[in-house]
Amino acid sequence: MAGQQVLRAGAGRVNRIALPGCRTEPLGSYLQGLGLWRCLTRLIDPHARAGWESGHLVLTTAAVSDVDELAQRLVAGFEPLPIVSPWNGGSGFAGNGKSATAERTLQAIRDSHEPRLAGVRAAVVAADTVVAEGRRRGWGGSKDELWDKARKPDVLTLARNRLPDEALAWLDAAVVLGATGDPVYSRLLGTGGNFGRQDLSATYLHRALAIVETPRRDWLHAALTGAENVPYERDAVGQFDPGRAGGVQSSPFEKLDDKGFVNPWSWLLTVEGTLLFASAVVRRLGADTSQAAIPFMVRSSPVGYPSSAAAENVMGEMWAPLWNRPAALTEIEQLLGEGMADWCGSAARTGLDFVRAIGALGVDRGITAFVRHVFVERLGQSPLAVPAGRIQVRERPEVMLLAPLDTWTARLRGDSSAAVQTALRELDTAQFALGTGQPHAAPRVLVALGRLHETVARSGAARAATGTPLVLPGAREWLTAAGTGLPELRLAAALASGRDKTRPGLTLRALFIPEETKPRHTRPQWTDRPSLVSLGAGAIAALAAAHRRRARAVPEPDGDIDPAVGGVLSTFRYAVRAPLDDVTALATGRVDELLLGDYLKALILLDWSDTAGIRLPAPPHVGLLPAVRAPQELRVIAPFFSADPLQLRLREDQPLPAPVPLRPGPDWIPQLEAGRVNAVAQDARHRMRIAGIRCLPGPPSHLDGHRVAAALLVPLAPATRESLVRAVADLPPNPRVVAVEGETA
Incomplete structure (x- = not known):
């Protein structure tokens, strides 16, 4: 194999020698490449450079022309290293x-x-x-x-x-x-x-x-070229x-x-x-005296590779750095001696820390990738260094969303139940996927996090270990990272974001999680009582039950009350508003209930105190408008579920829209749970007529009552409610047009 000649600035012609036998994996082949380079610099060419290309080492040297000459000169002049271990x-x-x-x-x-x-x-x-x-x-x-x-x-x-x-x-x-x-x-x-x-x-x-x-040139040539024709x-x-x-x-x-x-x-x-890592041990030992502080050597995280197993005896991991620019040996010695993988201001201690450090660009400049090697006991022998994947160095801003999880999850590692450890492993696997840039990883993290938190909430020991329920910042950023392409995620975001001015104890978080906010505490605290509403029976039943709990009578003023206004208030005053098509899908059974429940468990953990400007995109559609596509019962009932009155012109001679307050009846949610959807729709039409809105007749839709009760809890934008009313009533248009989907109140 001939070496390729290139021009080194100020030094004449040098040769690029590709070494297919010195590959990036397994670990022995990687170390062999480093050792060959070190051997070349100490015996033949102290100025030789090296880098990794296409999965193998490439030398840049003026002293030898090709692999054959390199093998010949090393065999003739090899001087073994003074490696002795009188302590063993x-x-x-x-x-x-x-x-x-x-x-x-x-x-x-x-x-x-x-x-x-x-x-x-x-x-x-x-x-x-x-x-x-x-x-x-x-x-x-x-x-x-x-x-x-x-x-x-x-x-x-x-x-x-x-x-x-x-x-x-x-x-x-x-x-x-x-x-x-x-x-x-x-x-x-x-x-x-x-x-x-x-x-x-x-x-x-x-x-x-x-x-x-007994010099053996064939062995060295095979080591350099990767040939397998030598015994x-x-x-x-x-x-x-x-x-x-x-x-x-x-x-x-x-x-x-x-x-x-x-x-x-x-x-x-x-x-x-291996000797290139020697000085690193000495220089970095002061940082962690519990183990030899070799850079890029960390405690194991048994996730992120196909052969990982929870019960496998794993001794640690090494993340071997790769660089594609030809570097001097002194540069790499400095890299290995002072190199770092920084996660949230501290040296990475586990494989999970390391992969997140890569995504956060907390590694040395010039490194283009890492090959992960996991030290495991297999084949009934001493540990083996098993290659566990190659990770490119690339900035992934969403990785920083994981940082607030560490303190809370760290309290669960070690002496926890098997159920908690299984859920924690699922979360670690999802975090690893996010750190390596795998598609749809952020939603996986959310689902795994929700399941873990639910598991912790069921265990007194786990609750005591964590101290408090988790409150995760960055709701806006999490939505961006997860994407809003799924109706289940959009619905969960709208529901989880809902809150009231004076009723903090009736958010979905407060209903689904066994917690309470005590005086002089800014964060919620665990409580030993069961959650007020259980998600165990499924998301639809839980949302319907939560809706029933939230329904409360509206205080009446003195004197008679208009039947259209007298009723209950059950919807959220502040929330991210959901697209109508998603609410329709929920009411008609066209969403994945299990996935919706998983997203709800996770998104209620986010801090939704600032939802200003958050928009949930409406799904693409052709043909009829969303309000026209909605079932007749939903068009009639849904406009009643809001804390604010509608703004409508009821007559042609009315110059400007006026408030039209509509309240659901106090027994609507229980009736829906009992399956009396048509009865509730009939009462809604009656209340609309009293408010001055004449409903047009329409065919019944035979909807499931629990699904309708759940769907009615989803916050809708005022313009969406108006479009529903106009789909069932003949009203003059308002003088202004407001966006229908994705508003935030």
């Missing part, structure tokens, strides 16, 4: 015969005069002095143990003081001492450089020695390449292949790639 019993330094291969490898290095092993030889000799001095000080363990576990911090400190500077990168990458003095391990390198019983330093030195003594060794590959890890059911030749398959060159370069 399996490293070969114990000398007790339990790690025979590691001990033989160390002895071969001590006896070797190969110049390319000089750095490794010096590190081995220094590690020997660490072991000897530690034992003299009485830090040795019992029986065959190399060290007393209680003295491990002392051993690590001694190793830092005695090992050559070149060997400290491995120490820093594998283990550091936290603020309390205890060892803190990087998930990237297992437990201090151990994957189960595999000591990584011993494996590295064994394979490096073999590569130096690999049957040996442990570690957590970095799940596809070659072996184990139960991994191959038809299960017993033969239980160790896995490994390309020694890939392994060496992968381990070298």
